[in-house]
Amino acid sequence: MSTQTPQRPESPGLRMGRPFGIPVYVSPTWLIVAAFITYTFQPQVAAELPDRETVITYVVAFVFAVFLYVSVLLHELAHCVVARHFGLPVKRITLYLLGGVSEIEREPETPAREFAVAFAGPLLSLVLAGVGFVASDLLPVGTIPHVLVWQLWVSNLIVGVFNLLPGLPLDGGRMLRAGVWKVTRNSGTGTLAAAWFGRGLAVVLVVGPLALALSTGQEPSWSMMLWSVLLASFIWIGASQSLRVARVRARMPQLQARTLARRAIPVTSEVPLAEAMRRARQAEAGAIVVVDHEGSPIAIVSESAVTATPEQRRPWVTVGSLARTLEPSLVLRADLSGEALLDAMRGAPSGEYLLVERGGDIFGVLVTADVNRVFSGV
Ligand SMILES: [Zn+2]
Secondary structure, three states: OEEEOOOOOOOOOEEEEOHHHOOEEEOOHHHHHHHHHHHHHHHHHHHHOOOOOHHHHHHHHHHHHHHHHHHHHHHHHHHHHHHHHOOOOEEEEEEEOOEEEEEEOOOOOOHHHHHHHHHHHHHHHHHHHHHHHHHHHHOOOOOHHHHHHHHHHHHHHHHHHHHOOOOOOOHHHHHHHHHHHHHHOOHHHHHHHHHHHHHHHHHHHHHHHHHHHHHOOOOOOHHHHHHHHHHHHHHHHHHHHHHHHHHHHHHHHHOEHHHHOEOEEEEEOOOEHHHHHHHHHHOOOOEEEEEOOOOOEEEEEOHHHHHOOOHHHHHHOEHHHHEEEOOHHHEEEOOOEHHHHHHHHHHOOOOEEEEEOOOOOEEEEEEHHHHHHHOOOO
């Protein structure tokens, strides 16, 4: 249904195979949908195949549910094959409650490629609908193949058209994003526009059917309302997630280790905390680095450990006891910035990092809380 790069748990369900080398998983939530589809579709099958036993009509309805998911899988495969054509790594496809999700690990570099990856899915659904339409015309009415093919072309048409709706996280939203990106030459502006369209779509999806039902004097059916609320929340959540990503990216240029760094003072480990804090204040430094007697850094005093130490205990606690030993991963280059800085920090989560110059000289201390502050309110 959508192409996105969410952080999902490592085991998304049952692994079904590797078409085109892309691992496909089916989430157990799919069974709920399969049961629901079988249950709602069976009366229609029974009406079209009046001389068949009830159990057969249930089987046909279930086969339809499976075929529908195969169509969704083909839709996702279309996204993935085009993405791979552009050299984008594809992690996997997961089929779940509301359809399918392709996890493509990098975004296309140009708006034209973004458009192509996004359009491939709905295009394939529409082609399947077309083929199904022609095939259903050739099959004799009142037979099981006709019932299945007819229903499949209709549902692929719905899947194709629904995904073309212009709002993130739907494919149409990604196509809109590509268009705005092309015109404004700014992918961030494209994301913002398409995400706000997505939020608008979510509202229309809930209000629209309700207003339509009320204006024609009908009682809105609970199952229709349930589906529209479910779809609308899926779209709203996806759009909001895209907005957040866009805002984070917009702040990336501010993310430079050098400008975020605090000045640090060097102290040896046996110095009492109170004394070290006095020296830091005097030097207008925001961090304390523990050095050995040769003056080389061996640890960083943890700010959270300092805050947790009561005022009256500070003269009696040594800085060494509140410091985290400097492993190589906690020493970062002062000229790191943006995504590379975040990657280095993610690789070794800590409250503080030592920043050094190329030659190894100490530049200062990077405090994780200062980095997080760049993204506050996002
Ligand atoms: Zn799609």
